[in-house]
Amino acid sequence: MHSPSLLPAHACLIVHGKDSPGIIAAVSALITRIGGNIVAFDQYSDDPRGGAYFQRVVFHRPDFAADRPQIEAEIAQTLAGFELEWSLTDQSVPKRMAILASKQDHCLLDLLWRHRRGDLPVSIPMVVSNHTATAEDVRSFGVPFFHVPSVPGPDKSASEAELLKLLVGNVDFVVLARYMQILSGDFLTKLGVPVINIHHSFLPAFIGAEPYKKAQQRGVKLIGATSHYVTTDLDEGPIIEQDTIRVTHADTVSELARRGADVERQVLSRAVLWHAQDRVIRHGNHTIVF
Amino acid sequence: MHSPSLLPAHACLIVHGKDSPGIIAAVSALITRIGGNIVAFDQYSDDPRGGAYFQRVVFHRPDFAADRPQIEAEIAQTLAGFELEWSLTDQSVPKRMAILASKQDHCLLDLLWRHRRGDLPVSIPMVVSNHTATAEDVRSFGVPFFHVPSVPGPDKSASEAELLKLLVGNVDFVVLARYMQILSGDFLTKLGVPVINIHHSFLPAFIGAEPYKKAQQRGVKLIGATSHYVTTDLDEGPIIEQDTIRVTHADTVSELARRGADVERQVLSRAVLWHAQDRVIRHGNHTIVF
Amino acid sequence: MHSPSLLPAHACLIVHGKDSPGIIAAVSALITRIGGNIVAFDQYSDDPRGGAYFQRVVFHRPDFAADRPQIEAEIAQTLAGFELEWSLTDQSVPKRMAILASKQDHCLLDLLWRHRRGDLPVSIPMVVSNHTATAEDVRSFGVPFFHVPSVPGPDKSASEAELLKLLVGNVDFVVLARYMQILSGDFLTKLGVPVINIHHSFLPAFIGAEPYKKAQQRGVKLIGATSHYVTTDLDEGPIIEQDTIRVTHADTVSELARRGADVERQVLSRAVLWHAQDRVIRHGNHTIVF
Amino acid sequence: MHSPSLLPAHACLIVHGKDSPGIIAAVSALITRIGGNIVAFDQYSDDPRGGAYFQRVVFHRPDFAADRPQIEAEIAQTLAGFELEWSLTDQSVPKRMAILASKQDHCLLDLLWRHRRGDLPVSIPMVVSNHTATAEDVRSFGVPFFHVPSVPGPDKSASEAELLKLLVGNVDFVVLARYMQILSGDFLTKLGVPVINIHHSFLPAFIGAEPYKKAQQRGVKLIGATSHYVTTDLDEGPIIEQDTIRVTHADTVSELARRGADVERQVLSRAVLWHAQDRVIRHGNHTIVF
Structure with a gap:
């Protein structure tokens, strides 16, 4: 099924949990490292001093679907140092x-x-x-x-x-x-x-x-x-x-x-x-x- | 005190009560009879068969203030046949x-x-x-x-x-x-x-x-x-x-x-x-x- | 064809033309005379002193369709004294x-x-x-x-x-x-x-x-x-x-x-x-x- | 002059110019490096493949005003590799x-x-x-x-x-x-x-x-x-x-x-x-x- 709103070779990474310094830098460096190009980036913290943190990043990554396991392993490793949950979705899949x-x-x-x-x-x-x-x-x-x-x-x-x-x-x-x-x-x-x-x-x-x-x-x-x-x-x-x-x-x-x-x-x-x-x-x- | 929204020689007649046929005709004939010219007219009935009726008429009447007692007497007489309350205000008075x-x-x-x-x-x-x-x-x-x-x-x-x-x-x-x-x-x-x-x-x-x-x-x-x-x-x-x-x-x-x-x-x-x-x-x- | 918005035995009279005193009284007396009961009434004048006048009246009248010719004759006669055009529509007809x-x-x-x-x-x-x-x-x-x-x-x-x-x-x-x-x-x-x-x-x-x-x-x-x-x-x-x-x-x-x-x-x-x-x-x- | 909307020790970095991969990672790493904590982050690209790129980052940095010259030097050095203009404002100064x-x-x-x-x-x-x-x-x-x-x-x-x-x-x-x-x-x-x-x-x-x-x-x-x-x-x-x-x-x-x-x-x-x-x-x- 084709839909103009589906984005081939794009992924969405949602991150949320306890706010702490360096999350944006860690995540954006991660995206660069895995060969992704960020196309949308939103974040919100209800209190920069230890409140709840929320981030949504959509990135383009050729061969995302094929390389997804390695990408997920990289994400898990990167975010291990933060108190954060994350989820990754394939934006080409409805x-x-x-x-x-x-x-x-x-x-x-x-x-x-x-x-x-x-x-x-x-x-x-x-x-x-x-x-x-x-x-x-x-x-x-x-x-x-x-x-x-x-x-x-x-x-x-x-x-x-x-x-x-x-x-x-x-x-x-x-x-x-x-x-x-x-x-x-x-x-x-x-x-x-x-x-x-x-x-x-x-x-x-x-x-x-x-x-x-x-x-x-x-x-x-x-x-x-x-x-x-x-x-x-x-x-x-x-x-x-x-x-x-x-x-x-x-x-x-x-x-x-x-x-x-x-x-x-x-x-x-x-x-x-x-x-x-x-x-x-x-x-x-x-x-x-x- | 002057205000552009005040209307010299204008009055507002509010009528409300039990709806019944002929109210609009009676009120508009009344306004004509007392020498008024209607400039705004709104009405609403929540049920034409005996529901509640509401009407607002703004009319221009030279010498309204001076002749108000006679005008009020005319209104009272005209509306006596209906089950309606009414009020009259001078739109030139803030x-x-x-x-x-x-x-x-x-x-x-x-x-x-x-x-x-x-x-x-x-x-x-x-x-x-x-x-x-x-x-x-x-x-x-x-x-x-x-x-x-x-x-x-x-x-x-x-x-x-x-x-x-x-x-x-x-x-x-x-x-x-x-x-x-x-x-x-x-x-x-x-x-x-x-x-x-x-x-x-x-x-x-x-x-x-x-x-x-x-x-x-x-x-x-x-x-x-x-x-x-x-x-x-x-x-x-x-x-x-x-x-x-x-x-x-x-x-x-x-x-x-x-x-x-x-x-x-x-x-x-x-x-x-x-x-x-x-x-x-x-x-x-x-x-x-x- | 049935539609809840169609109103059996209801008519809409639109009147527009040169504003002059007494139009509302004349029209509402007319509706009463022909046995109608007004259910909606709107009017607007862009200048009460000889400007353009607009009026819409929806009224209930049993047997409207059958008696329409007489009703139209009454309207024509009543409005002959004003510089107004009018039209009448049957609100039960889509x-x-x-x-x-x-x-x-x-x-x-x-x-x-x-x-x-x-x-x-x-x-x-x-x-x-x-x-x-x-x-x-x-x-x-x-x-x-x-x-x-x-x-x-x-x-x-x-x-x-x-x-x-x-x-x-x-x-x-x-x-x-x-x-x-x-x-x-x-x-x-x-x-x-x-x-x-x-x-x-x-x-x-x-x-x-x-x-x-x-x-x-x-x-x-x-x-x-x-x-x-x-x-x-x-x-x-x-x-x-x-x-x-x-x-x-x-x-x-x-x-x-x-x-x-x-x-x-x-x-x-x-x-x-x-x-x-x-x-x-x-x-x-x-x-x-x- | 005090205003609740002024933010002591906060700065706003605006970056815009030609889009290219790695800008977000570079800027966010920079903010971390200079001791800042990001409190708001927005970005937009009108075309991720070489279009125009826009980014606004508000960050908290103790002693921002005093250390501003070094911070500006760091920014200039970091962004030298991109085709970007930037400006930095002190959010505590109206x-x-x-x-x-x-x-x-x-x-x-x-x-x-x-x-x-x-x-x-x-x-x-x-x-x-x-x-x-x-x-x-x-x-x-x-x-x-x-x-x-x-x-x-x-x-x-x-x-x-x-x-x-x-x-x-x-x-x-x-x-x-x-x-x-x-x-x-x-x-x-x-x-x-x-x-x-x-x-x-x-x-x-x-x-x-x-x-x-x-x-x-x-x-x-x-x-x-x-x-x-x-x-x-x-x-x-x-x-x-x-x-x-x-x-x-x-x-x-x-x-x-x-x-x-x-x-x-x-x-x-x-x-x-x-x-x-x-x-x-x-x-x-x-x-x-x-």
Whole structure:
């Protein structure tokens, strides 16, 4: 699969941990030593005196894929002297993204369409929904569609098990595109890859169900959307991206939902793009977005 | 006091109550009958079948001030057949606005400066502060400054009584320009005029103290400000205006406060302008802003 | 065709012309007399002393369609005493919208998708393109697709004649969804219905071809999009809607085009919605948008 | 003069020129070698294969001021192998900023107020105006005010000579805060420091005089402001920052001016802050803003 956003022979090195002097010099000397040429470099420290340090370096290195083992060994050796974690990704390889959806199609179709246009450097091995309404649309994009109905009642283990059979090993991250089921902590653990959600409010305002109705009741003059990583605390995970638009007293709940749908798909698509480009680093309940 | 936003021989009629057919026809015929020419006309109904109805009409009427009693009698007679409340204001008369402030000067000075420029159709008979830091600045605008210290402890009755002596009868509304004291319900009742506050967050997110600190802890990607009418429920009054700006992981709490100050003064100045122009109608815990 | 935005038994009366006292009273009395109940009312005068006047009234009237002839006669009689033009539309009848497109699909698919969702109160009898790339996508929405190739060279009369055969009599307005051909004045005259275009810049900046390239060369910090009615003056017609987004020195021309596509489809969809709802009144080279 | 934005014992190194491998490694090793600790690091290359390269590094170095000569010698030696220009600034030393103004006070007072608040890391040795209207306000901030009247007619040499006597040697950059005189190329050459202007439109739309009038005539739905470095080509210099706000058909030219004033002062203050923090690098007719 070709995508203009994929970068042949490019790698991304993410480094984060305890800040200390000399990290930039060590990493940039390392890149030079392994024959790489830096094309993007971002860093952030929340406190230069021993705080948390974050760095993202994208570099071009001919034959990166073939020489990756030696390169990783060099990195490990170089960073051994620092209290840092690191990860290395091949920017020519698309991340495998599954989309979970329910009946609403706006976020789902927007992602599929952006992907087809070449605007998202991912592959989409599957869409899974607890409804069948979007099956035909999804398949018209050449993407497999699987139907996993939600079992009524509090016990989600049967449908979650079915989801896990489809997802585990086949995907690098999961996007909840207005998926209306709450995922259990057990599911998230077994899934083992990041899950990105879109919530239809400016979190932390209007946590929980029916945020547009709550927004209308409170009489707010802006509505928003929030994309965040999913954790076991509902609507409390690390925020990746947010945006708002102006509304008025005359907007009904359904008008807020209609207008909010535009914000939701914009915000979610930015969060997905940045995650796919390794621009987002999680730190506690925050994100650093380079 | 002259202000370009004041309109000689213009009046504003606000009508609100139960919606029923024929209100617009009745009111517009009335304006014609009393010799007025409509220059602005806004209406909103939250449900044409018996919902709540809101209307704002600005009209030009030569000799409005002199003939006001007859005009009011005509209005009362015309609207007697509807279940509506109404109010009439002379758009050539500035509302008297008191500003209450503490140490922070950004909202206070912004209002004083906009007023001097002629951008706010109000008069400012006084600024009252529980600190003296801004006294000289305020007086340089030709505005009286009064110092009413806050008495420590939960009993605010002494300082509130002193405030009431200054305000009651002398002002048409009060603006809290980052005034850091909570006003009691008893004070609000005795004051008897609208009070407009600026809260340094996008309400209902980050209600209460230190919203920028909370915003930083939650890792939001936008911060905001909210101007609302003050009620006895802290930070829960009807919202007049809100806005947000984009922030990043790199913004410290003090940076958020610095950048947020710009949003606060913009949002507050819009809310004050609209209130001064009789554009804001309260309805339950909402506002209609025409 | 059902659409939630269509309003059964509702009509929209647009009035514009020379301002004079008593128009609102006359029109609202008229609506009451014909048994209508006003649900939305907007007016604007660019000078109350003899300037241009604009008014939009949406009213509910049982049996509007059946009684339309009598209602129109009443309106004509009532407005005879004013120097005003008027038009009346049935809000339960969708306007017929043709879309003209080329290779790029973002604006085209966005309109088709919003329409399918019920967010645009129009019918779409056809999409016409000078390329075949989007044929399958268009037909998957159940919309007829016609291919009218562009004849190379300055003489567009053959392909314009073919377009006119398809469009005239079948559509109420035409949307150019990044259609890359310039339409002749002769074509516009023969077409006889409004044509809405989306231009990929904040007009009047970067008029003409390749605006994103020009924007990058000029080093702007924002890019935008403009939707306007098409006139014989290229990129000079009345503006309906505009918006901008923030960009940086690091955005390449293709990145500007990718990000600009989001603004284009947002701006165009708002312009189309407002036109479909009879919210836009043309006046000289301006629009009044209620 | 104390300012919270000034950073004791911090320096900023700006490097720009031809991109080539190893620059980041060389510079970061250099910073480590001279005993510095990097606190901010930004870089951009418009083409990693021999394009233009830009880098900004802020580092903490105890005794920076005292050891500056040796540090500069080290930098010169390290960078001798690259085709790069560089500059080094002491982040504990405020840049000296002169403000030139005319009658309008909104940009002028906003800068003075932000400076007094400690939000601009500059000193303000003088305000010069061709009018006296703002003298008292300026002096109330403790800033010297000089009056240099504009001589009528095309020959500006006398007043420009008087300006040069005040400015040359005393200031590090000049801000035109709605200064309504065009400066000659000869003046700019003799002045020899950067000049920042605020233009009251979204450039390149509405170049020249009376942009709000032109905007109203064109019927735009947004207005904007642009801050740029002044060159001999009027309104054509490198853009530092821009922003827009939404307007409607109902906004008169004076209303556009009133609302535009808020955008102007926001945009200008951001441009001044970024220039003061050495975040802006000029390159041809563009800027890189880190």
